[in-house]
Amino acid sequence: MIKNNAWFLLLLLSLMACKQRETIDPVAETFELNVPAYFGPYNDRIPEDNPITEEGFQLGRKLFYEPRLSKDNTMTCSFCHQQEKAFTDRRAVSIGVDGLPGKVSAMSLVNLMWSDNFTWNGKDPSIEEQALEPIQNPIELHQSLEAAIEKLEQANYQDDFEAAFGDPEITSEKIGKALAQFERALISANSKYDQYLRGEYQPTASERRGIELFYTHPIPGQLRGGNCGDCHLGPRTSGALEGFRGFHNNGIDSEETMDAGLYEVTGNPADSGKFKAPSLRNIAITPPYMHDGRFKSLEEVLDHYNTGIKRSPTLDILLKEGSNEIVNPNEPVDLGLTDQEKEDIIAFLHMLTDEDFVSNPRFSNPFTNAE
């Protein structure tokens, strides 16, 4: 009976898949994504009107490396999001096409499917919409979408758009969709930590303690923990999905000095100083750290969480109360980790580096690498 049900379910699912294919009328084969089961289901993370296809992915990849998207044909998305640096630029703040510095640090582009709000303060609600923003932003590529479309037409991109979307017309909507397909495929899931989760790697004693500490909420006198996994959740180590729940004030500033953060987007003062809790995948190769790149090393980050938390009205409760010591509300928050424990957590953070991700030829510049 159970077996019959299973077959029926399978049949139903394949019928549904066919039905979905019909409604979106894809022009190409569906795309194979290498997503481990412990990342959670992802089919509902891909919008129905923008499934990933090989042709769409390849067009997105070209656009990501296409200097024609910039004002003077000198800059690309990949200028600030470099594959070998896990799609960051290792600058505290990035420099745009006119040589002007921005206010924030370029973000790593990784496992973006499991995110609902993009950029540090969450201003962009979809990857499709986000993709059009840097093209026009005066401190990024600084070009109108009309000018970008005209240049792509002159460079004969029509065939690529036809292959990807079944129609040669170049529109900004399709540029956003193609870039988003490429970006959703940027999945990092072969770090040492993944190999450990799949039973293929034996962690060192320090790495093992680091994993425990990272994911444990401390209880003074009973359970030692680093509290990190309370905000950098699960094996993806990224913030919560629903709405702005993945945004927190992690105590880097006092009320007087803090940046607006999410407040700028919601207009709610209770959101002051809250930023997206980013994925920590490949974090060892993406210094400097935080939205303004203020910390140069993981040691500085750990010192911040251990003894540098600044109290403010919007400081996250998980940091106010999560400690290995009994917290006195009149004293600075002290997480109470030993030097060895800080080193152990850093050893775990190094386990999140994924050599395959940063060298995968599929994510590389298609104009210099045809693979």
Ligand code: HEC
């Ligand atoms: C001049 C450097 C620069 C260029 C060029 C650039 N970016 Fe970015 N990118 C950034 C910075 C800085 C941020 C953080 C912005 C913020 O928080 O306001 C960012 C954030 C993002 C994010 C958000 C990631 C997240 O987890 O929320 C995505 C996606 C992204 N960029 C994609 C692109 C694409 C696609 C292009 C090309 C069309 C591009 N970027 C061009 C610097 C750049």
Ligand code: HEC
């Ligand atoms: C209350 C939620 C919260 C907790 C707990 C927390 N973090 Fe964070 N973390 C954040 C937020 C939010 C940011 C981004 C803040 C910013 O850029 O201003 C962040 C940023 C970081 C960054 C920099 C990321 C980057 O791309 O620049 C690192 C590294 C980091 N956290 C590690 C840790 C470690 C290790 C722990 C445990 C000791 C921890 N976090 C605990 C919320 C949290």
